[in-house]
Amino acid sequence: MDSGIGGLSIVRVLMQELPHESIIFVGDQQHFPYGTRTTENIRELALKISQYLVAQNVKLLVIACNTATAAALPILQAQLPIPVIGVxxxxxxxxxxxxxxxxxxxxxxxxxxxxxxxxxxxxxxxxxxxxxxxxxxxxxxxxxxxxxxxxxxxxxxxxxxxxxxxxxxxxxxxxxxxxxxxxxxxxxxxxxxxxxxxxAEETVKTVHSRLAQTDQLADQSDPQSTFYSTGDQLELLAGVNRWVNPQAKYQCAHLNL
Incomplete structure (x- = not known):
């Protein structure tokens, strides 16, 4: 999860280092930027997105946003039933x-x-x-x-x-x-x-370590990656195609939260 499309810098390293993992990315562009919001508001937004992702049966959450990590990491780690890693x-x-x-x-x-x-x-x-x-x-x-x-x-x-x-x-x-x-x-x-x-690189090393410790590393030959935006999905798609993998084409969808 991220406040916008910056978290794609984490996604691209995840795809390079853990190529068998499926990824769900949520960019909260509707509420961008987080950096000028109050701590309480950032926590509310991060918790809402995190609860949505948990409902999608994800096995681990990366807060791919420094602002949300600083504001909400301990709370998400305490309230969610899955490992939560910040940056x-x-x-x-x-x-x-x-x-x-x-x-x-x-x-x-x-x-x-x-x-x-x-x-x-x-x-x-x-x-x-x-x-x-x-x-x-x-x-x-x-x-x-x-x-x-x-x-x-x-x-x-x-x-x-x-x-x-x-x-x-x-x-x-x-x-x-x-x-x-x-x-x-x-x-x-x-x-x-x-x-x-x-x-990003050290964060992905941490992800790898946590998944390996619990024997949850994937071995899928055809992992699926899904990108959601709470705002402009075309802007997110442009970022995905530009920065994640210019050779691949991904679908981005709008997410109402």
Whole structure:
């Protein structure tokens, strides 16, 4: 589940690393963006989507949204009868492995930065970690509306990341699942020497581990993937065809929740 189409950055890694698994994706585009909503509202929305997915007999839920992870992960883990995995702890672990005690940057939505979820996770792992956090909410819409690769996208990235020119970092956590789709623009702004941390890979490793522990890894030869949007399913379909697998064609449907 995600607040929009950013969670497709998790889906594409899931499909690469766990190719036999069937996936149901819900992008809550009707209520996009989550990053400017209250914590209580985000929890309500996340619980509603999660309950729908549980009713579809899923065996594990990935909150493919940093904002929803920060706001709702403990509640969903307590209330749902299936394992629930977020993206913040895996992202923090991956950053520490790369940067260790060097200065680590975090870019995320307003809500995620306010929660200090990444800073807290990093400090739990290595208390002396120097963290530079920056809310970059406008970049979410750049991806959501298919503007990646444009001059406008580069200008918005340059403006949003100006703080890292003044406070250089060795690694930058892409603390919103939309942001991996801006990797080119971010590298162009900060240079290739800054390691970009996409929590997706570490999150999928966690998924694999949880399923293996309970002997639930699938061996399907023809897995089925279904994509739902609570808003504009054509916009979701464009994102799926562009970022998940350009060689395949998927169906996207509207979901009323």
């Amino acid at each position: 913040i702890e895996p992202g923090a672990r991956a950053a520490i492995e790369v940067a260790q005690t060097s200065r680590i940057g975090v870019i995320a939505t307003d809500s995620t930065i306010r929660s200090q979820a990444y800073a807290q996770a990093l400090h739990r792992l290595v208390p002396e970690t120097n963290v530079v956090s920056q809310a970059t909410q406008p970049l979410v819409s750049v991806v959501e509306h298919g503007l990646t690769g444009t001059f406008q996208a580069q200008q918005m990235v340059n403006n949003a990341l100006a703080i890292f020119k003044e406070q250089p970092v060795s690694a930058l956590i892409l603390g919103c699942t939309h942001f991996p789709f801006l990797e080119y623009e971010i590298h162009h702004c900060l240079g290739k020497e800054v390691v970009l941390i996409d929590p």
